[in-house]
Amino acid sequence: MSSLSSHSEPQTYMFSQMRAALSIAKSVDILEHVYSLPTPQAQEEAMAAIRAIEREAMAAQVAQPGLVEVMSYLDSRGVRKGICTRNFNTPVAHLLNKFLPDTHFSPIVTRDFRPPKPHPAGILHIARTWGLLRGKNTESSNSDGGAQSDGQVIVLDGEGGAGKGEGENGTEIEESDADASGLIMVGDSIDDMTAGRKAGAATVLLLSDVNGHLAEHDHTDLVIRRLDELVPILEEGFKTRHATSP
Incomplete structure (x- = not known):
């Protein structure tokens, strides 16, 4: 994630x-x-x-340390992955083809989706696409247990160019029946953390030289410095420091 x-x-x-x-x-x-x-x-x-x-x-994209390792782990566990990005589709396709050609992400929510982060609509749209609905969600990557083979993972864009994220049909969508409580959102911006918190997902901050002030933010559940730090965390059981309700 x-x-x-x-x-x-x-x-x-x-x-x-x-x-x-x-x-x-x-x-x-x-x-x-x-x-x-x-x-x-x-x-x-x-x-x-x-x-x-x-x-x-x-053209200058460089893979984050631990990217291939964590995606290989998630693939081996059958964990679903989605992307919600502020970029348009070309940089997204380039990044995936360059670094993760054998890893599947669906849905991929790009700039054509509204409203943008920090609004939770993009996350909730992914949850709903996966059939995760309030009162009907029996699958989860449980915040109180280890990653499960049918767990859910959402991949979100923290830098993402300019994006506001637009709706697939150019209009705001209502995802009030979507249940993102089984999702984990990993990002590197306040918009990522806030969108995840508002959606009801757990949030993980990928620490960098410019976002250290977010480490203790109320919307941040967990902080990592490399993506492959997620592997033992998920194996041992992800525990948030906050409730996962919006």
């Missing part, structure tokens, strides 16, 4: 490049700005500028 940026080493320099290209301040959400532009043409031109930066960064 990891964010898209947890698959590859963080490329946070992209954010400043995107804001410079769009002439917006650091405090402005990049995709909120794009979607607020007055015409479809202006929105598409701004989005094209963002995609160009993402494509350039895509």
